[in-house]
């Protein structure tokens with residue numbers, strides 16, 4: 001059984017962030033019968049059985065099930081090994097983060113002198129400030145236009161201490177940067193807002209920060225989703241994301257929450273050991289179409305997901321929000337949240353040869369169970 005510890009120790013409603021907003025609706029009756037069923041053809045599952053003679057049980061035969069899932073749309077493949085699931089027993093000790101604070105370039109006392117500035121021709125004044133958020137160039141850029149959004153005055157924020165306002169200001173600051181780049185270079189067509197939260201997810205600086213990438217070309221995965229969206233439209237004469245939303249709202253198993261026109265669900269074939277949450281911006285084809293209300297709804301929904309991750313002791317994650325600047329097809333703006341962890345006691349990576357060398361992900365919690373547990377914490 002998954003989540004035995006969780007059920008006994010952590011499912012206490014008074015610890016759950018409470019949202020009374022009318023934007024929140026759990027599974028609704030909005031679906032239309034038969035819509036979205038084409039999506040299911042993209043989902044494949046095969047259950048394999050492995051037999052061992054178990055030394056823990058007098059070398060009796062033990063049969064272990066391995067569920068191999070693939071999503072032909074995203075190209076993802078995952079092996080669901082729920083027998084390996086153990087909820088992390090402890091949260092990371094935040095006191096271990098304090099030594100990094102002394103030399104943190106993102107802390108307010110160092111920010112002015114330790115972070116780079118943009119050339120004035122690109123961003124007048126060199127930096128962008130929006131509420132608590134500050135945008136500076138990435139000192140170690142991955143792309144021609146790669147910036148960092150410093151989110152908070154606090155050097156360390158546990159996931160349950162992020163507020164919708166902190167996230168909203170961060171997204172607005174990211175948008176300001178993207179719009180400045182659009183003025184500077186009218187060839188850019190794709191943008192992403194990314195997050196490595198904490199070292200297990202690749203975060204090299206504890207201080208909370210997003211990374212923005214703006215480019216004239218999409219990244220490989222973004223390109224695949226755009227191309228598949230067009231292909232689906234050409235063959236089905238419908239929109240894949242509308243069908244996916246309809247299918248998941250009808251199916252209910254992986255549906256998590258709706259915040260305005262942003263829908264959060266667990267993906268059928270996750271890209272992380274602890275699963276994956278997809279936030280789908282309904283009918284939003286470009287960055288400009290998100291609008292202030294959309295960013296508010298996304299920030300509120302995201303905050304709920306972060307809080308639920310914290311309560312499940314998932315305290316590291318990657319986030320990637322993909323958006324088209326031009327309306328280049330039938331793609332909808334979307335974000336993916338992938339919890340990350342290092343496995344105690346040796347701090348083992350949650351990425352192994354299957355993911356690095358075979359491009360298949362080992363997952364220890366089924367997507368349906370992940371969704372169910374997050375729903376219980378909202």
Ligand SMILES: [Zn+2]
Pocket residue numbers: 101104105106107108154155156207
């Ligand atoms: Zn700091």
